[in-house]
Amino acid sequence: MSDNNIPTPAATTPAPVTVATKAPKSKGLSIYNRVALVLLLVLVIATTTLFTFAVQKTKAQKDMQDEIQTLTEQKDALAAPAWCAQVTPDNTDKVDELYSKYDRMSSAAQEAVKKECKDRVDAVQLLKFNDAENAFTIDSTCELDDAQTTLHCSVDVSPASDTMNELRKTKLEAFQTTDLTLKIWFDESQFVLGTPNHVVDDVATATMTKGEKVSVEFTLPFDTSWGSHYKVAVTKYFPNA
Numbered sequence: 723m724s725d726n727n728i729p730t731p732a733a734t735t736p737a738p739v740t741v742a743t744k745a746p747k748s749k750g751l752s753i754y755n756r757v758a759l760v761l762l763l764v765l766v767i768a769t770t771t772l773f774t775f776a777v778q779k780t781k782a783q784k785d786m787q788d789e790i791q792t793l794t795e796q797k798d799a800l801a802a803p804a805w806c807a808q809v810t811p812d813n814t815d816k817v818d819e820l821y822s823k824y825d826r827m828s829s830a831a832q833e834a835v836k837k838e839c840k841d842r843v844d845a846v847q848l849l850k851f852n853d854a855e856n857a858f859t860i861d862s863t864c865e866l867d868d869a870q871t872t873l874h875c876s877v878d879v880s881p882a883s884d885t886m887n888e889l890r891k892t893k894l895e896a897f898q899t900t901d902l903t904l905k906i907w908f909d910e911s912q913f914v915l916g917t918p919n920h921v922v923d924d925v926a927t928a929t930m931t932k933g934e935k936v937s938v939e940f941t942l943p944f945d946t947s948w949g950s951h952y953k954v955a956v957t958k959y960f961p962n963a
Contacts, residue, residue, distance in 0.1 A: 801831055806839035809846055811901055811960040817849040841897070841963035848893055854956045857882055858902070862954040866944060873944040877904065877954050879928060880935040894933030897961035902928045902936070905957045908948035920948035923957065930959075 808820060824835060824846065836843055859882050864875040879902060881891045894900055904926045907918035926940040 799834055801827065802834040802838040805835055806842050809839070809842035814849060814958045814960055817846060820846050821850045841961075844896065845961045845963075848961060849959075852893075854958050857959070858956045859883070860954050860956070862952075864906075864952055864954075870946060871944055872941060874939070874941045875906065875954065876937065876939050877926070877928075878935055878937050879904075879930065879956065881930075881933050891933040894930065894961065897963060898932065899962045900930040900933070901960045901962065902930060902956050903958045904928065904938070904940075904954055906942070906952055906954045908950075908952050910949040910951065912951045914953075918949075920945075925954075 805820070805823060808816070813820070824832065824843065827835065859880045861878040861880075862875055864873050866873055881894055883891070903924055905921060905923045906925045907914070907921040909918040909920075922942060925942060926938050928936045928938040930936045
């Protein structure tokens with residue numbers, strides 16, 4: 723008996739199997755994300771810088787405003803005594819100018835002036851709106867001597883109670899005294915439309931106390947050519963605190 727060997731197939735090597743694999747994902751940022759991040763950082767930096775500049779600008783503006791305010795207050799403080807010093811009896815002819823200067827001042831400057839010399843402010847306002855010649859009532863009596871070369875006058879001066887300027891006694895009561903300067907004019911006519919024949923300025927002075935009537939007397943040389951009619955008037959006045 724022969725051995726019948728069952729033939730075995732020749733051993734074969736299995737074909738290699740190729741398995742497709744995916745490339746591992748990068749753990750870093752993509753180019754797009756990097757660009758976006760850079761832009762975001764730039765925006766943050768720019769915003770922070772602008773905010774810082776804005777804060778600095780605001781602070782600088784505030785500092786400038788504070789400095790301007792300080793300089794203005796210093797100017798007002800210096801203007802007050804300068805203005806007050808000009809309000810004197812010798813400057814009654816500058817009342818309009820003084821009033822205009824005060825009127826053009828800022829509110830703060832006006833307050834500084836009032837704090838420095840409120841009585842001078844009241845005096846200027848009184849002088850501005852109350853003309854001397856029309857603000858007082860004059861009651862006068864004048865007599866010639868026997869030689870008719872000397873005239874003696876007695877004069878009572880009171881605040882006018884009814885004038886267009888509305889100068890009332892109560893306005894002068896606020897002042898301790900009021901200095902008055904008088905003049906007298908002469909003419910042939912009782913009613914003078916132009917310039918009188920003769921005028922004597924500063925013929926007398928008087929001091930009124932708290933708006934009360936004041937009496938004054940004066941004597942002056944007289945010439946009959948001046949005329950037989952006369953009038954005494956206040957030419958200027960100045961209230962004193």
